[in-house]
Amino acid sequence: MSGVILVTGVMASGKSTVAQALAERVVRAAHVRGDAFRRMIVSGREEYDGVAGGEGEDQLRLRYRLSAATADTYAEAGFTAVVQDVVLGEELAAYVRLIRTRPLYVVVLAPSPETVAAREAGRAKSGYGAAWTVAELDRVLREETPRIGLWLDSSSLSVGETVEEILAGRERARVR
Numbered sequence: 563m564s565g566v567i568l569v570t571g572v573m574a575s576g577k578s579t580v581a582q583a584l585a586e587r588v589v590r591a592a593h594v595r596g597d598a599f600r601r602m603i604v605s606g607r608e609e610y611d612g613v614a615g616g617e618g619e620d621q622l623r624l625r626y627r628l629s630a631a632t633a634d635t636y637a638e639a640g641f642t643a644v645v646q647d648v649v650l651g652e653e654l655a656a657y658v659r660l661i662r663t664r665p666l667y668v669v670v671l672a673p674s675p676e677t678v679a680a681r682e683a684g685r686a687k688s689g690y691g692a693a694w695t696v697a698e699l700d701r702v703l704r705e706e707t708p709r710i711g712l713w714l715d716s717s718s719l720s721v722g723e724t725v726e727e728i729l730a731g732r733e734r735a736r737v738r
Contacts, residue, residue, distance in 0.1 A: 563588060563732055564642050566633045566663045568711075570649040571671030572699040574682040576716055576724065580671060581646035583725045588644070592636040596647025599625040611693040626653065630660035637663040650699070651706040658710060658737055667735040668711025669728050675700040677717040711735045 569581040578595070585591040600607070603621065610618035626649065633643035649657045658668065673681075679696045682688070712735035716724045728735065 565665040566637055566643045566661050567667040569646045569669045572678055572703050574678045575671040575673055577646045577671060579721050580724050581644045583721050584728060585644040587725060588642045591642040591644055594629050594633050594643050594645040596625055596629040599628040626657055634663050650702050654710055655708050664738050666737045668737050669735050670711060670713045671716050672713050673717040711737055
């Protein structure tokens with residue numbers, strides 16, 4: 563795979579681990595972690611809480627623009643850019659429009675909510691809380707996110723098996 567690969571899904575769906583493993587399988591690749599752009603804001607950071615029209619939403623879209631531009635820049639330099647971030651709902655189609663590089667692949671990790679809850683419980687960091695529950699974010703994924711690219715139920719797959727499924731399904735993942 564070359565170009566740009568977006569790996570998305572809900573928090574604790576395995577995006578970081580899968581994106582890293584996928585990047586390691588590509589000859590020349592960069593792993594673009596979308597959350598790094600959020601963490602770069604030192605003061606004045608507002609977390610996105612699902613409420614439309616606020617500063618948190620503006621900063622989320624800034625993060626998406628920055629990660630898309632970074633992915634395009636890596637691709638222009640001859641790297642496959644593996645972008646990993648939570649891009650759900652109508653934002654997925656908008657993100658696809660931000661990426662100029664072709665080919666572009668979209669992989670949506672969609673493990674069951676039970677699997678996500680178990681993974682979240684085993685993590686040192688916590689992505690869920692007052693703003694989001696596993697059930698609510700899963701609903702956004704399944705009911706509001708357009709069926710773009712390759713959707714994988716990775717509930718019973720290892721990281722290696724998930725990467726193999728992505729590589730085998732790359733034509734289904736290809737957006738343009």
